Amino acid sequence: MNRRDYLLRKIGLSLITILVVVVINFILFRVLPGDPVRAVIGRNVRISAETQQALREQFGLDKPVFPDQFFDTLGQWARGNLGVSWSLRQPVSEILLSKLWNTVLLIGLGQVLAIILGVALGLLAGWKRKTAIDVGALTFSLIAWAIPTFWLGIILLAAGSTWFGLPTAGIVSPANTGKPLITVLPDLARHLFLPTLTLTILYLGEYMLIMRSSILEVLSEDYILTAKAKGMSHWQVLWKHALKNAMLPIVTLIALNLGFTVSGAIYIETVFSYDGLGKLFQTALVKQDYPLLQGAFLLLAVSVIIANMVADTLYVVLDPRVKEA
């Protein structure tokens, strides 16, 4: 199979997966117990049964789930329309887009830092195996990986706001709301610092541990011994021979993690009152906002699938064996 066929097959499979996800999502949310109208209006208001019925008709919930609601939804999606959120009364695509960048900014930054630091630390620990550096890095990573997200977030929030005066909530200060982010960069940086630090610490451990074990395995290979025997420097051995092979498991991990980036980090977003996709997913679920839920899960599914495709493609570049298989 040549490279083009391999990619085409991957894309075809991805499209089928998306279609299956769409159908499953539709069914999944509708078998949830409860009444979306009730979820939208809550328990504390004075809404008559007639008004609730009017809302139900407006949402199309008075029609049978199958075929009416199902084909209505598919028809809308085919026209590129994700519908209007019931609880937020805004087009779903607009809502998703507005939160997407916030989340990509936070998680992206945290991931990039965690990848760079984690890989570097793992490489170092593997290379300096059984030294104090290795033990120290390993202990730190294990702790970082095991710490509950919520707990670390709260601790850093309390420490950061008390000792360094860092903000406790939001993406920018309330007074900077609505301004283009580029004009309020210092404020943005202050707000991003603690959530990013939390994310970096949490992900760093995972990358470090995988990288360390991967590099240890590679370093025990015969060709590394050969390279050393040829008189190459430590650095050359590590860079030219070990790293490329050791990166394969990391690429998988990065792709998987990045795919889930858009699902946000519900815990971190909640601790730091950060307006991202993770929190949106949670709200949509609580409010049983079907259009928003379907849109959000479509976005999540598509990004995970795309991330996997990218990983598959990268394999072709990194590992010639994939091509031949």
Place this chain on the structure above:
Amino acid sequence: MRLFKFLSAFVAIAVLLTACGGQGTTTPIVPVTDATKAPPPAELAILHFGWLGKPDTLNPAYAFLTESYTVFDLIYTPLTTESPDGTYVGGLAKDWSVAADNMTWTFNLKDGIKWHNGEDLKAEQVAWSINAVMADPDGWAALSGYISGFTEVTAPDDKTVQIVTEYPIANMEYRVSFLYAVYPPDFESFATPEDLQNFSNFEAIGTGMFKMNTFDKDTGVLILDANKDYFDGSPKIDQIIFQTFDNSDAMIQALKVGEIDLVNEVPASAFVTVQGYEGVTATASDGRYFNELIVNTVDPNNDPAPTGNPALADPVVREAIALSINKQDIVDIVLQGLATPGASIVPPTLGGGFWYSPNIKDVAFDTAKAGSMLEAAGYVPGDDGVRVKGDLRLEFRLQFPSDNPVYPRIADMMANWFDEAGMKAIPEAVDSDSLIAATTPAGDYDLVIWGWGPDPDTDFILSVMTTDQFVDGGWSDSGYHNPEYDQFYLDQQQAVDKTERQKIVWTMQEMVYNDRPYIVLYYEKLLQAYRSDRFTGFIESPLGIEIGLSLLNVEPVK
């Protein structure tokens, strides 16, 4: 060593960031939202308000969350408003009267009321606002409940609004306190109910003490500027900034470091800690939220047939259940004293205590008495200790919504007390949507622990017990059906004489207390806190800090 360097680098960056940005408490914030609004002068008195929610919309036609109404009360003015003692005082209205037939209400407006854009308010605009709700109740879903029974609203002159009703309406003052005067040009052009509901109204024009500056729906940041032309005196602060927190620990921390000045809802678990903060005053008020044990009272002939334990129909069993709940222990142990044991579905704070029946004397906790009562009624202990009488067995499902932090503990305690009396309760957490589906109108439960936040007027919480409400979309969950009660409910709606209405309301509470479709457990306290080292002049009432009045009155500490 490297690890140390890595951490030191982070600390260094943190210090740098601290240095490069101003913090709310020390540097005045100069908000600029768009080019058309001039930046206010530097020394602004800004009050930062922290809360866990945010308005769902600023459109009164389709707002369901309490937060929205907090904001409406600041930017809009209805004809009347509730005062801290539970009575109603004039908002837009200077005074009002009702004709001898009790069906024509005349409201005289105050002088000098201006819209936020500087135009004078006219009575016909107030009439227009109420007529809009009457003309499109589907569109004005959130307010349509307040206009039932209205036939005509007119403005005979610029200063008078007249409401004619189909039958006498007892709680007119309360009803009009939710019918905000909206600026007609903002709401005139909607063709369908959906168009109206989709309108965000982020540039709301009202007549209230604060005017809109900015609302960011995504983050919940809401900035209001003082209305210096407010007809009842200008606020002493210049601006309020509402900030939404998704997590109560972060909100409390923000109060501690002075990022926010007022917290409307302090979690009970943090209350003692907050009391200890320097420069912070924390208050616990009675509020009007109550929690109850719902007893399945659904008519056995209901369609679908209820699945509740038939023994619950026996008044002796109900009384035994009531005797087997130690409300004081629940308050002291689970709620750390931040509640009061309850008895009536009408909380003592409603209307300043006017509606709470003094005739209700709660039974004292006594499981031995419960046991002997059951014994006398023929319920004898079975092999496993659970009492039985013929086919009846005193074993109950005890469900509660899973999102509540204290209910699991209460359910466990109840199960132990029930055990002492020879009954069995099986606690089970259920998500609230499933619980709504199980209660109304399925009647598929035995006992449920839940809570209500009643409206300021008693009408709503009394309606919860009417037979009509036990339908899909209705609010009755107990399935209480008592034709006599239903008649009283209609009577109190039309009893314009307050004392006469009070008498009916008392009787109704007593009926609910004695029949026990609900066993009211406790009234939750409202916990609030503010930075008393920065602002002074908060107005407290038995219902807590009055947000509207306080924000009109507070000023920075000099």
